[in-house]
Amino acid sequence: MAERAVVKAVEVVVWLRTLIYEKTLSTGMRLPSERVISEQLQTSRVTTREALKMLETQGLIYRSNRRGWFVTPPRINYDPGRAMFFMEYVAEQGFKPFSHQISKKRVLADTALASLLSIEEGDSLVELKRVRGADNRPVYVETILLPERRLPGIYDHDLAHSVTTVLKEEYNKPCMNVELEVISSSLDKDAAELLQAPVGYTSVEIHRVSRDAQGALVEYDVEHWRHDALKLKVEFNIRS
Amino acid sequence: MAERAVVKAVEVVVWLRTLIYEKTLSTGMRLPSERVISEQLQTSRVTTREALKMLETQGLIYRSNRRGWFVTPPRINYDPGRAMFFMEYVAEQGFKPFSHQISKKRVLADTALASLLSIEEGDSLVELKRVRGADNRPVYVETILLPERRLPGIYDHDLAHSVTTVLKEEYNKPCMNVELEVISSSLDKDAAELLQAPVGYTSVEIHRVSRDAQGALVEYDVEHWRHDALKLKVEFNIRS
DNA sequence: CAGGAATTCTGGTCTATACCAAGGCGTTGC
DNA sequence: GCAACGCCTTGGTATAGACCAGAATTCCTG
Numbered sequence: 001m002a003e004r005a006v007v008k009a010v011e012v013v014v015w016l017r018t019l020i021y022e023k024t025l026s027t028g029m030r031l032p033s034e035r036v037i038s039e040q041l042q043t044s045r046v047t048t049r050e051a052l053k054m055l056e057t058q059g060l061i062y063r064s065n066r067r068g069w070f071v072t073p074p075r076i077n078y079d080p081g082r083a084m085f086f087m088e089y090v091a092e093q094g095f096k097p098f099s100h101q102i103s104k105k106r107v108l109a110d111t112a113l114a115s116l117l118s119i120e121e122g123d124s125l126v127e128l129k130r131v132r133g134a135d136n137r138p139v140y141v142e143t144i145l146l147p148e149r150r151l152p153g154i155y156d157h158d159l160a161h162s163v164t165t166v167l168k169e170e171y172n173k174p175c176m177n178v179e180l181e182v183i184s185s186s187l188d189k190d191a192a193e194l195l196q197a198p199v200g201y202t203s204v205e206i207h208r209v210s211r212d213a214q215g216a217l218v219e220y221d222v223e224h225w226r227h228d229a230l231k232l233k234v235e236f237n238i239r240s
Numbered sequence: 241m242a243e244r245a246v247v248k249a250v251e252v253v254v255w256l257r258t259l260i261y262e263k264t265l266s267t268g269m270r271l272p273s274e275r276v277i278s279e280q281l282q283t284s285r286v287t288t289r290e291a292l293k294m295l296e297t298q299g300l301i302y303r304s305n306r307r308g309w310f311v312t313p314p315r316i317n318y319d320p321g322r323a324m325f326f327m328e329y330v331a332e333q334g335f336k337p338f339s340h341q342i343s344k345k346r347v348l349a350d351t352a353l354a355s356l357l358s359i360e361e362g363d364s365l366v367e368l369k370r371v372r373g374a375d376n377r378p379v380y381v382e383t384i385l386l387p388e389r390r391l392p393g394i395y396d397h398d399l400a401h402s403v404t405t406v407l408k409e410e411y412n413k414p415c416m417n418v419e420l421e422v423i424s425s426s427l428d429k430d431a432a433e434l435l436q437a438p439v440g441y442t443s444v445e446i447h448r449v450s451r452d453a454q455g456a457l458v459e460y461d462v463e464h465w466r467h468d469a470l471k472l473k474v475e476f477n478i479r480s
Numbered sequence: 481c482a483g484g485a486a487t488t489c490t491g492g493t494c495t496a497t498a499c500c501a502a503g504g505c506g507t508t509g510c
Numbered sequence: 511g512c513a514a515c516g517c518c519t520t521g522g523t524a525t526a527g528a529c530c531a532g533a534a535t536t537c538c539t540g
Contacts, residue, residue: 008524010439033490044525046286049491054440057426066491066532075423083478180474183315184424184444184467186297198492199250200294202442202467204424227424227442234420236476238323248494273520284495289521306502306521438522 008043012051015041020060020071031061031069057202059228064196075231076134080178080208085162086132095134101160102129102141102194106148117147117209117217124148126155128163131194138195139229145220163219173218175210182206182232191224202227248283252291255281260300260311271301271309297442299468304436315471316374320418320448325402326372335374341400342369342381342434346388357387357449357457364388366395368403371434378435379469385460403459413458415450422446422472431464442467 016037019025031052032040038048052069055061063069076090090097107127114121128144144163146154151173157166168174185205192199203224210219256277259265271292272280278288292309295301303309316330330337347367354361368384384403386394391413397406408414425445432439443464450459 007522035490044527045491046526047524050523054426057440057442059423059425063491064533066489067534068490081476081479175478177477178475180472180476182422182472182474183299183470184442185299186294200297202297202424230423232420232422234422234474234476235418235479236321236420236474237417238415239321239475247492275520284497285521286496287494290493303521304503306519307504308520 009047009051009054012037012041012043012048013054016051016055017060025071027071027073029071030067031071033068056228062226062228063198065198072228073135073137076139076229077231077233079233079235080180080206081234081236083164083174085164087161090134096136097132097134098136099130099132099160102131104128104155104159106155107145113145117145117220119147119149119217126151126159128159134229137229138226140223140225141191141194142221142223147217150216150218167218171218173212175218176213177211177215179209179211180206180234181208184227185224187224195224195226197226204230204232206232249287249291249294252277252281252283252288253294256291256295257300265311267311267313269311270307271311273308296468302466302468303438305438312468313375313377316379316469317471317473319473319475320420320446321474321476323404323414325404327401330374336376337372337374338376339370339372339401342371344368344395344399346395347385353385357385357460359387359389359457366391366399368399374469377469378466380463380465381431381434382461382463387457390456390458407458411458413452415458416453417451417455419449419451420446420474421448424467425464427464435464435466437466444470444472446472 016031025031031037034045034048034052038045041048052061056063059072061069062072076095077093079089082089086099087097105127107125109117109119109121109123109125111121113125114123126146126148128146129141130144131138131141133139146163148154151167151171154166157170159166164175183205185203187195187197187199187201187203189199191203192201195201204227206223206225208221208223209217210221212218256271265271271277274285274288274292278285281288292301296303299312301309302312316335317333319329322329326339327337345367347365349357349359349361349363349365351361354363366386366388368386369381370384371378371381373379386403388394391407391411394406397410399406404415423445425443427435427437427439427441427443429439431443432441435441444467446463446465448459448461448463449457450461452458
């Protein structure tokens with residue numbers, strides 16, 4: 001009997017996944033505690049945790065510091081090609097969005113930044129940090145850099161809501177062209193804290209360079225998303 | 241003395257990361273074995289493994305089944321907006337690319353697939369599976385679906401190299417418009433085997449719908465990338 | 481009844497140990 | 511010369527137990 005043809009941790013994964021698929025456990029609900037699961041399936045806590053982490057990697061469940069494991073809500077569709085801002089498209093998908101500004105300050109472009117953004121070294125940039133989320137769950141942090149020379153007075157505008165709108169309405173510089181860079185990475189300490197996630201949590205990192213109709217850089221933006229909260233959509237035409 | 245202000249596993253992470261950054265361990269090299277690291281840093285193997293997994297999530301190292309842990313090579317830049325094919329752009333980046341066809345067969349569109357691809361239910365599709373990689377390291381698996389009705393005789397063409405080229409040269413249907421969907425996910429058993437990665441390994445899943453100049457679907461493609469092998473780049477103009 | 485203190489519960493970290501399975505490699509035998 | 515066998519190393523899986531830190535709840539007190 002009892003060949004262990006199957007991996008024990010996978011058994012736990014399957015058991016939990018079934019509960020989730022059949023909606024015994026549904027979005028937002030807490031899973032049984034690690035100790036209870038272990039007892040139920042006759043396994044050790046280490047093995048149970050391994051299973052939970054697999055489901056976390058799949059994005060099916062997430063943990064909240066010392067509170068428990070929960071079933072992950074649906075992902076947010078994010079289409080950087082649509083001229084809409086966060087609050088709008090998140091609400092459109094039936095979530096209750098929020099956006100908190102963390103900081104706003106001036107920084108000077110060092111060599112690397114200057115060449116990356118094709119501006120002059122030493123140029124002043126307005127740096128904006130935010131956390132954004134839906135239904136009380138923070139999903140990404142972002143750092144925005146705005147070249148002050150091209151956007152005089154930008155520091156004094158209210159940027160808490162929509163930078164895109166300010167650029168368009170106040171400066172007549174709608175972002176026309178976007179360059180995205182996307183990699184899978186992990187959260188550092190700061191980002192993890194803001195997203196209420198463990199350090200090292202899998203993340204999706206998006207770098208976005210936006211240019212106006214003349215091809216001049218108007219916004220540089222780095223976003224760190226919880227990996228399980230994002231479905232990125234992009235549509236474009238091939239450049240031949 | 242000895243406050244454990246720091247997490248032991250993080251100590252290990254920092255130690256290894258330093259070795260990597262200062263190039264004591266460089267691309268492709270094997271790390272010391274788990275047991276050796278544990279002894280060296282006076283910690284248990286479980287803790288060491290935890291640290292290794294953190295570095296794996298960051299994409300700094302990867303493991304090869306029972307052979308050891310290795311320093312991850314640079315990521316491949318992938319820009320689906322450029323009208324180039326895999327072998328070309330990978331070679332351009334200094335890698336030695338390869339591409340293996342796994343299977344080629346006909347499948348019939350079910351309801352879900354039909355509506356997703358805006359074709360008729362029951363329509364025949366040519367399904368192509370491949371693994372691709374660089375420098376002997378498989379980096380992604382893909383499944384391509386081609387609607388046979390729109391591409392008569394497509395099954396009999398040599399599709400092993402570049403589907404894009406066949407579509408353009410033989411059918412005069414260059415892909416003009418692309419719709420991407422990107423999510424962070426994890427590898428299932430089949431994909432994991434093909435990529436020589438552990439089951440559950442973090443992956444980036446890309447769905448790609450390509451259309452010709454008339455807006456008709458000509459190619460549907462699902463790619464599963466090792467998360468640490470990909471840097472996705474996209475450039476496009478905003479739709480207002 | 482409100483506010484604070486104590487308790488309980490949950491995940492977070494860590495140790496020590498054990499055995500398994502597969503890759504790598506050297507040795508042995510033909 | 512080379513294939514087959516077998517040993518050693520490496521990661522893979524699993525157990526049992528311990529203690530910590532923070533969240534949640536309960537309970538007690540003024």
